[in-house]
Amino acid sequence: MIAIDQLRRDPDTVRKALDSRGEPDSVAEILELDAAWRHDRTQADEIRNQRNQVNRDIGHARSSGQPPSPEVIEEMRSLGRKVDELEASAQKAEEQIHEMLLGLPNLPLSDVPVGADTDSNRIYRTEGAPTELGFEGLPHWDLAERLGIIDFQRGAKLSGSRFYTTIGAGARLERALISWMLDLHTSQHGYTELALPAVVRRDVMEGSGNLPKFADNLYHDEEDDLWLIPTAEVPITNLYRDEIIPPGQLPLYYVAQTPCFRREKAAAGRDTRGIKRVHQFNKVEMYQFVEPDSSADQLERLLGHAEEICRQLGFSWRVLELCTGDMGFAAAKTYDIEVWAAGCQEWLEVSSCSNCTDFQARRANIRYRPEQGGRPQFPHTLNGSGLALPRVIIAILENNQQPDGSVIIPEVLRPYTGFDRIHAP
């Protein structure tokens, strides 16, 4: 959520930032409501003050045995009605303002490339180069089916299209990846591991920015009004909801593996083969609560943590700096990591690392106290996949496939898989 203060103080900057994201300009409308709200609020407060004073007098008089006169009571009554009116009007304005602010995306940082679509994304760096297999490689869907480690048919039988089932070495490979990633981030990068609910309440989705705007992409249980998380970012953001984090605790680093559920309505018909885009997948997510001053540097570090996974798995990858029009709703700056997949010959997005500045903290009312006795402030939050499992599996299968149809397991995973190769049938 954007601060109303900033809108009052510097509407033009906000306007410009929103425009760079292709957002319609609602700044003037919000400011108008805000002026009306302040007017009503001030008036109501003044009348209340008056009423409180008289009421105090009534109290004093009564305790010395003097009941108030009917005239005074009647006057107080009418003041009460007036306050009610002003309050109702102020509350209405407040609700409208809140709703409009909730609908606004975060403001991009000044160094983010401006542009409307993916064409304006900037390549930040590239590590390694697209590799050739030197023989006719298979895309992962053929490869995995032939190896008997993914069953698409039966996945769909259970839950419909875009669901799948992994079997044997495939299931083991995924579990190994999860364990290895969590171990790396906790032991080398300073993260604390979390195990989280995969289903959350409505207000939690609002805190992270997924609701009300993106209900379309979420699975929802009507009966209990519970929502399936599209990423661990959602519950982690809300861990400290409505809290003031005491001095000395930031930065907080968390990592969690959760299933992620996405309806992918907007992507209907796209990437329908294989496991590149599915309704349920596992993801290891890194998350940070940090002091505002440090968030820019922390984003670089976070990105490095995700890249370390790519490095140790032997991938070639590139980092994109997303342009204003391509960033997610809550992000002020985002890097995407794409790894090369030699079978389908394309770059696959395996991680998205974002600095959300104070956007989520405001929405979820998460604050921290910089020092003993200091005023509470909004921390900055960052999140990054480290990494999303299906596409990592795609890359491993496709890049490490051998002419005989087998797949070699990256060295770092072998202690976790217990095998060094998935053999062809």
Added chain:
RNA sequence: GGAGAGAUGGCUGAGUGGACGAAAGCACCGGUCUCGAAAACCGGAGUACGGGCAACUGUACCGUGGGUUCGAAUCCCACUCUCUCCGCCA
């Protein structure tokens, strides 16, 4: 699913409808004392929003939302959550 109890400041915990933003204790911060510390004593500490250049000041907040009243932490209604016991269950 059934029965009961509860929700008050960072924590514990008082609070006959009127002096209650709220006793007391703990924790915390500052000071006195001390070579230093502990103890003791004195003092200070909530959050949000409005107004003001500021000192400051006003309002709201006792789980949430309504209601009664001139006035609600206190009375009434609904909801949410927590805890205990019973049942069921991985």
